Amino acid sequence: MLTCKDFLRELNDYLDKCCDPSVRAEIEKHLNDCPNCFVVADTTKKTVNVYKGMEAQPLSDKLKSKLMGVIEAKMRGCKKA
Amino acid sequence: MDAADDVNLDLAAGAEAQSSGPGETGELELVQRAKAGDVGAFSELINRYERRILRLAKRITQNEEDAEDVLQDAFLKAYENLDRFQGNSKFYTWLVRIAVNEALMKLRKRKSDRTLPLDEPMETGEETVQREIAVWEGNPEQKYSQEELHNILEDAIQSLAPSYRTVFVLRDVEELSTEETAAALDLSIPAVKSRLLRARLQLREKLTRLFKKQPEDMLAYL
Structure with a gap:
């Protein structure tokens, strides 16, 4: 029988859907019986999802122009060489 | 370029082959x-990946100026070493490895950083994590403005030690595999699995x- 400590050890693989089907079944049984572990699994999954949903901010015009200036100068240099 | 860079780029160039989606052929x-x-x-x-590389660099270095240097150096290094990219991995994964290497060098150079270095062995006992067991109130994306x-x-992410933060960013934000991370x-x-957990x-x-979610009976005290 899976304990809360065992569940925590398997949590990553469970969330990443890469644990053995038999282990997954045991975890799901444990989650049905243990409200605390159910909340930990649910809120950890939400934590990962909320970060995955974040959009990266655009570069400022100044930074973009600086970056392209340096890269293009490098490219022109490489072409000549 | 130093020997460490060579190793990093070789590792990146030799990364395991991955299936390509519709966008990959274009890349x-x-x-x-x-x-x-x-x-x-x-x-x-550059247009495709500049935002993500800058975000990654900011999260690792925690410094705007360093992150901008990392962005520039990563693309420059990628351009200089394009011939070593064999197409066995996604270009983005290869670029991320270069950027991570640059960002970690910045982090190590900065003496003011007093948190754990990435290669320092660390305690992994679960008992050190305090557990707050409570369900969340609705959906945070709906509860807060995008900026909030x-x-x-x-x-929250900046409060993590660099060794945890970097693994989390690579695995859960940039979606690299455990092996790539x-x-x-x-x-x-x-070590990746333990730090990610x-x-x-x-x-x-x-x-x-x-x-x-706040308990409803809290309202009685208001």
Whole structure:
């Protein structure tokens, strides 16, 4: 029988859907019986999802122009060489 | 370029083959054209990935100026070493490895950083993670404005030790595999797994304090 400590050890693989089907079944049984572990699994999954949903901010015009200036100068240099 | 860079780029170039989605063919085509000297093709690759590379660099270095240097140096290094990219991995994964290497060098150079260095062995006992067990109140994306949520998430991630933060960012934000993350950070797979678990649990803990459902009887005291 899976304990809360065992569940925590398997949590990553469970969330990443890469644990053995038999282990997954045991975890799901444990989650049905243990409200605390159910909340930990649910809120950890939400934590990962909320970060995955974040959009990266655009570069400022100044930074973009600086970056392209340096890269293009490098490219022109490489072409000549 | 020093020997460490060579190793990093070789590792990146030899990364395991991955299946390519509809966008991947375009990416490889751009790389081939850039290798042949097409400036526009490399500019297009920069346009595609500049935001994510800057975000990654900011999260690792925690310093705006350093992150901007990392962004520039990573693309320059990628351009200089394009011939070593064999197309066995995604170009983005290869670029991320270069950027991570640059960012870690910045982090190590900065003497003011007093948190744990990435290669220092660390305690992994679960008992050190305080557990806040509470369900979340609704959906944070609906509860907070985009800007508020962005600030909350950034504050939480920045409060992690660099060793946890970097693993979390590579695995859960940039969606590198465990193996790719281990190679990029020169860590063992068990170390990546252990740090990812602790990062996820610590972030969960921090966010739960903000997002948890308040007990209804609290209203009686207002």
